[in-house]
Amino acid sequence: GAVEVQPAYIEVVARLLAEGRTIHRQVLEQWIEAAHGASGIQDRLQALAVGLDAGSLEPAAAWILRGLLLERAGEPCDVAGAPAWHWTFMPDLADRGWAADLTLWWTCRKTVSLAREHDVLVRRTHSMLALAALADALRSTPKLGAFLESALLAPLPAVPHRRRWRGPYPHEEVEFDVVFARIVRGLVRARNQVDVARLGDALARNLQTRIQHQQPLVGVLASLHQLGVPTAAHILAELATDERLDPQVQREALVALLAAPHPDARPLLAHQEASA
Secondary structure, three states: OOEOOOHHHHHHHHHHHHOOOOEOHHHHHHHHHOOOHHHHHHHHHHHHHHHHHHOOOOHHHHHHHHHHHHHHHOOOEOOOOOEOOOOOOOHHHHHHHHHHHHHHHHHHOOOOHHHHOOHHHHHOOOOHHHHHHHHHOOOOOOOHHHHHHHHHHOOOOOOOOOOEEOOOOOOOOEEHHHHHHHHHHHHHHOOOOOOHHHHHHHHHHHHHHHHHOOOOOHHHHHHHHHOOOHHHHHHHHHHHOOOOOOHHHHHHHHHHHHOOOOHHHOOOOOOOOOOO
16 A cells, blocks of 8 residues: 655655555655755656656656656756756766656656657757766667667757866856767667668768867768768768868868778668667
8 A cells, every 4th residue: 555654754765666666756756855956856767767666656646756856956948948858967976867767758758748748858859968867768669669769969059169078057067078979879779670781871961060169070971981970071071061160170171080980890880770
Protein backbone atom coordinates (compact mmCIF):
# COMPACT_ATOMS: atom_id res chain seq x y z
CA GLY A 1 0.00 0.00 0.00
CA ALA A 2 0.88 3.65 -0.05
CA VAL A 3 3.54 4.85 2.34
CA GLU A 4 2.69 7.99 4.27
CA VAL A 5 5.67 10.22 4.87
CA GLN A 6 5.39 13.20 7.19
CA PRO A 7 6.81 16.46 5.85
CA ALA A 8 9.34 16.48 8.69
CA TYR A 9 10.88 13.34 7.22
CA ILE A 10 10.57 14.31 3.61
CA GLU A 11 14.23 13.60 2.94
CA VAL A 12 13.43 9.89 2.83
CA VAL A 13 11.19 10.27 -0.24
CA ALA A 14 13.99 9.67 -2.74
CA ARG A 15 14.97 6.44 -0.98
CA LEU A 16 11.38 5.19 -0.95
CA LEU A 17 10.99 5.98 -4.64
CA ALA A 18 14.13 4.01 -5.41
CA GLU A 19 12.73 1.08 -3.43
CA GLY A 20 9.61 1.00 -5.58
CA ARG A 21 7.31 2.17 -2.80
CA THR A 22 4.17 4.18 -3.50
CA ILE A 23 4.03 7.60 -1.87
CA HIS A 24 0.98 9.82 -1.43
CA ARG A 25 0.73 12.52 -4.07
CA GLN A 26 0.49 15.30 -1.49
CA VAL A 27 3.76 14.23 0.06
CA LEU A 28 5.46 14.22 -3.33
CA GLU A 29 4.16 17.71 -4.05
CA GLN A 30 5.45 18.94 -0.69
CA TRP A 31 8.77 17.27 -1.45
CA ILE A 32 9.01 19.23 -4.70
CA GLU A 33 7.91 22.47 -3.08
CA ALA A 34 10.77 22.07 -0.62
CA ALA A 35 13.35 22.08 -3.44
CA HIS A 36 15.84 24.92 -3.23
CA GLY A 37 18.60 25.77 -5.67
CA ALA A 38 20.11 23.77 -8.50
CA SER A 39 21.09 20.86 -6.26
CA GLY A 40 17.59 20.47 -4.79
CA ILE A 41 16.00 20.59 -8.23
CA GLN A 42 18.45 18.11 -9.73
CA ASP A 43 18.24 15.66 -6.83
CA ARG A 44 14.46 15.50 -7.14
CA LEU A 45 14.50 15.17 -10.91
CA GLN A 46 16.90 12.26 -10.69
CA ALA A 47 14.76 10.68 -7.95
CA LEU A 48 11.68 10.93 -10.19
CA ALA A 49 13.52 9.10 -12.98
CA VAL A 50 14.63 6.40 -10.55
CA GLY A 51 11.13 6.09 -9.11
CA LEU A 52 9.62 5.77 -12.58
CA ASP A 53 12.04 2.99 -13.42
CA ALA A 54 11.43 1.26 -10.06
CA GLY A 55 7.66 1.33 -10.49
CA SER A 56 6.97 3.80 -7.69
CA LEU A 57 5.42 6.22 -10.17
CA GLU A 58 3.09 5.81 -13.11
CA PRO A 59 4.25 7.72 -16.22
CA ALA A 60 1.37 10.21 -16.06
CA ALA A 61 2.09 11.05 -12.43
CA ALA A 62 5.82 11.27 -13.06
CA TRP A 63 5.30 13.73 -15.88
CA ILE A 64 2.98 15.92 -13.80
CA LEU A 65 5.53 15.98 -10.97
CA ARG A 66 8.26 16.87 -13.45
CA GLY A 67 6.11 19.80 -14.55
CA LEU A 68 5.76 20.98 -10.96
CA LEU A 69 9.50 20.72 -10.53
CA LEU A 70 10.08 22.71 -13.71
CA GLU A 71 7.77 25.43 -12.40
CA ARG A 72 9.76 25.41 -9.19
CA ALA A 73 12.96 25.80 -11.18
CA GLY A 74 11.51 28.58 -13.31
CA GLU A 75 10.31 27.47 -16.73
CA PRO A 76 12.99 28.45 -19.25
CA CYS A 77 12.49 30.31 -22.50
CA ASP A 78 14.73 30.77 -25.50
CA VAL A 79 16.00 34.11 -26.75
CA ALA A 80 12.68 34.73 -28.51
CA GLY A 81 10.70 34.08 -25.33
CA ALA A 82 9.33 30.71 -26.48
CA PRO A 83 9.29 27.67 -24.14
CA ALA A 84 12.55 25.73 -24.26
CA TRP A 85 14.07 22.48 -23.04
CA HIS A 86 16.55 23.56 -20.44
CA TRP A 87 17.50 23.06 -16.81
CA THR A 88 20.04 24.73 -14.56
CA PHE A 89 21.91 21.92 -12.86
CA MET A 90 24.99 21.70 -10.68
CA PRO A 91 27.91 22.25 -13.11
CA ASP A 92 29.96 19.24 -12.03
CA LEU A 93 26.98 16.86 -12.09
CA ALA A 94 24.87 18.31 -14.90
CA ASP A 95 25.24 15.21 -17.05
CA ARG A 96 23.30 13.16 -14.50
CA GLY A 97 20.47 15.68 -14.44
CA TRP A 98 20.16 15.75 -18.22
CA ALA A 99 20.26 11.96 -18.42
CA ALA A 100 17.47 11.76 -15.83
CA ASP A 101 15.25 14.21 -17.68
CA LEU A 102 15.88 12.44 -20.97
CA THR A 103 14.83 9.16 -19.34
CA LEU A 104 11.68 10.73 -17.90
CA TRP A 105 10.63 12.20 -21.23
CA TRP A 106 11.41 9.13 -23.31
CA THR A 107 9.64 6.75 -20.94
CA CYS A 108 6.60 8.95 -20.37
CA ARG A 109 6.04 9.87 -24.01
CA LYS A 110 5.09 6.27 -24.81
CA THR A 111 1.79 6.65 -22.94
CA VAL A 112 1.43 10.31 -21.91
CA SER A 113 0.27 12.76 -24.57
CA LEU A 114 1.58 15.75 -22.61
CA ALA A 115 5.03 14.20 -22.66
CA ARG A 116 4.82 13.77 -26.44
CA GLU A 117 4.12 17.50 -26.71
CA HIS A 118 7.64 17.96 -25.32
CA ASP A 119 9.00 16.45 -28.55
CA VAL A 120 9.00 19.81 -30.30
CA LEU A 121 11.16 21.37 -27.58
CA VAL A 122 13.69 18.57 -27.89
CA ARG A 123 13.82 18.94 -31.67
CA ARG A 124 14.62 22.65 -31.49
CA THR A 125 16.80 22.77 -28.36
CA HIS A 126 19.94 24.88 -28.42
CA SER A 127 21.15 23.75 -25.02
CA MET A 128 24.62 22.37 -25.61
CA LEU A 129 24.32 19.97 -22.68
CA ALA A 130 20.97 18.71 -23.96
CA LEU A 131 22.56 17.93 -27.34
CA ALA A 132 25.35 16.08 -25.57
CA ALA A 133 22.83 14.11 -23.51
CA LEU A 134 21.01 13.03 -26.68
CA ALA A 135 24.30 11.92 -28.23
CA ASP A 136 25.27 10.00 -25.09
CA ALA A 137 22.00 8.05 -25.23
CA LEU A 138 22.12 7.14 -28.93
CA ARG A 139 23.67 3.73 -28.45
CA SER A 140 20.99 2.54 -26.01
CA THR A 141 18.14 4.43 -27.69
CA PRO A 142 18.86 4.79 -31.43
CA LYS A 143 15.49 6.42 -32.13
CA LEU A 144 16.80 9.54 -30.42
CA GLY A 145 18.89 10.09 -33.53
CA ALA A 146 15.98 11.78 -35.32
CA PHE A 147 15.62 14.25 -32.45
CA LEU A 148 19.34 15.00 -32.36
CA GLU A 149 19.41 15.55 -36.11
CA SER A 150 16.51 18.00 -35.93
CA ALA A 151 18.14 19.91 -33.07
CA LEU A 152 21.46 20.16 -34.90
CA LEU A 153 19.74 21.50 -38.01
CA ALA A 154 17.47 23.93 -36.15
CA PRO A 155 18.26 27.62 -36.83
CA LEU A 156 20.74 28.88 -34.28
CA PRO A 157 20.09 31.90 -32.08
CA ALA A 158 22.57 34.75 -32.00
CA VAL A 159 25.89 33.01 -31.37
CA PRO A 160 28.45 34.78 -29.17
CA HIS A 161 31.91 35.20 -30.69
CA ARG A 162 33.86 33.44 -27.97
CA ARG A 163 35.06 30.08 -26.80
CA ARG A 164 32.70 29.80 -23.86
CA TRP A 165 28.98 30.21 -24.41
CA ARG A 166 26.56 31.75 -21.93
CA GLY A 167 23.52 31.30 -24.05
CA PRO A 168 20.86 31.03 -25.09
CA TYR A 169 20.45 30.25 -21.39
CA PRO A 170 22.16 32.57 -18.90
CA HIS A 171 23.34 29.87 -16.51
CA GLU A 172 24.77 27.47 -19.08
CA GLU A 173 28.45 28.02 -19.71
CA VAL A 174 30.29 25.34 -21.60
CA GLU A 175 33.45 24.81 -23.60
CA PHE A 176 32.32 24.40 -27.20
CA ASP A 177 35.05 22.01 -28.26
CA VAL A 178 34.62 19.80 -25.19
CA VAL A 179 30.87 19.40 -25.70
CA PHE A 180 31.11 18.84 -29.44
CA ALA A 181 33.86 16.26 -28.95
CA ARG A 182 31.44 14.47 -26.63
CA ILE A 183 28.76 14.55 -29.34
CA VAL A 184 31.24 13.06 -31.82
CA ARG A 185 32.07 10.29 -29.36
CA GLY A 186 28.36 9.57 -29.01
CA LEU A 187 28.06 9.14 -32.78
CA VAL A 188 31.07 6.86 -32.91
CA ARG A 189 29.76 4.63 -30.11
CA ALA A 190 26.35 4.36 -31.80
CA ARG A 191 27.64 4.04 -35.37
CA ASN A 192 26.13 0.58 -35.81
CA GLN A 193 22.74 1.60 -34.43
CA VAL A 194 22.02 4.95 -36.12
CA ASP A 195 22.23 6.58 -39.54
CA VAL A 196 25.70 8.07 -39.17
CA ALA A 197 25.56 9.68 -42.61
CA ARG A 198 22.58 11.85 -41.68
CA LEU A 199 23.79 12.66 -38.18
CA GLY A 200 27.34 13.35 -39.33
CA ASP A 201 26.02 15.69 -42.00
CA ALA A 202 23.80 17.54 -39.52
CA LEU A 203 26.66 17.93 -37.04
CA ALA A 204 29.04 19.18 -39.74
CA ARG A 205 26.55 21.81 -40.89
CA ASN A 206 25.96 22.95 -37.31
CA LEU A 207 29.71 23.33 -36.85
CA GLN A 208 29.98 25.31 -40.09
CA THR A 209 27.51 27.89 -38.85
CA ARG A 210 29.32 28.21 -35.54
CA ILE A 211 32.74 28.55 -37.18
CA GLN A 212 31.36 31.28 -39.41
CA HIS A 213 30.39 33.04 -36.18
CA GLN A 214 34.00 32.80 -35.05
CA GLN A 215 33.63 29.92 -32.65
CA PRO A 216 36.92 27.92 -32.56
CA LEU A 217 35.59 24.60 -33.76
CA VAL A 218 37.67 23.80 -36.84
CA GLY A 219 39.37 21.04 -34.86
CA VAL A 220 36.05 19.27 -34.20
CA LEU A 221 35.07 19.58 -37.87
CA ALA A 222 38.49 18.16 -38.75
CA SER A 223 37.80 15.15 -36.54
CA LEU A 224 34.57 14.50 -38.47
CA HIS A 225 36.60 14.65 -41.68
CA GLN A 226 39.08 12.14 -40.29
CA LEU A 227 36.20 9.90 -39.23
CA GLY A 228 34.86 9.79 -42.78
CA VAL A 229 31.94 12.26 -42.81
CA PRO A 230 31.79 13.41 -46.48
CA THR A 231 30.12 16.73 -45.71
CA ALA A 232 33.00 17.71 -43.45
CA ALA A 233 35.44 17.78 -46.37
CA HIS A 234 33.14 19.98 -48.46
CA ILE A 235 32.65 22.40 -45.56
CA LEU A 236 36.38 22.58 -44.80
CA ALA A 237 36.98 23.47 -48.46
CA GLU A 238 34.38 26.23 -48.25
CA LEU A 239 35.87 27.60 -45.02
CA ALA A 240 39.39 27.55 -46.45
CA THR A 241 38.30 29.92 -49.22
CA ASP A 242 35.83 32.04 -47.24
CA GLU A 243 37.42 35.50 -47.21
CA ARG A 244 34.99 36.67 -44.53
CA LEU A 245 36.79 34.50 -42.01
CA ASP A 246 39.96 35.27 -40.13
CA PRO A 247 42.98 34.15 -42.21
CA GLN A 248 44.09 31.90 -39.35
CA VAL A 249 40.75 30.05 -39.47
CA GLN A 250 41.09 29.68 -43.23
CA ARG A 251 44.56 28.16 -42.78
CA GLU A 252 43.32 25.78 -40.10
CA ALA A 253 40.54 24.61 -42.40
CA LEU A 254 42.98 24.07 -45.27
CA VAL A 255 45.41 22.08 -43.11
CA ALA A 256 42.54 19.96 -41.80
CA LEU A 257 41.29 19.34 -45.33
CA LEU A 258 44.71 18.21 -46.58
CA ALA A 259 45.09 15.81 -43.67
CA ALA A 260 42.72 13.33 -45.29
CA PRO A 261 42.21 9.89 -43.72
CA HIS A 262 44.07 7.04 -45.37
CA PRO A 263 41.84 5.01 -47.76
CA ASP A 264 42.56 1.85 -45.77
CA ALA A 265 41.70 3.44 -42.42
CA ARG A 266 38.04 2.38 -42.60
CA PRO A 267 36.75 5.65 -41.08
CA LEU A 268 34.33 5.06 -38.24
CA LEU A 269 31.66 7.46 -39.48
CA ALA A 270 31.83 6.76 -43.18
CA HIS A 271 28.46 5.91 -44.73
CA GLN A 272 27.18 2.52 -43.67
CA GLU A 273 23.86 0.82 -43.15
CA ALA A 274 22.49 1.17 -39.63
CA SER A 275 21.68 -2.13 -37.98
CA ALA A 276 18.68 -0.71 -36.13
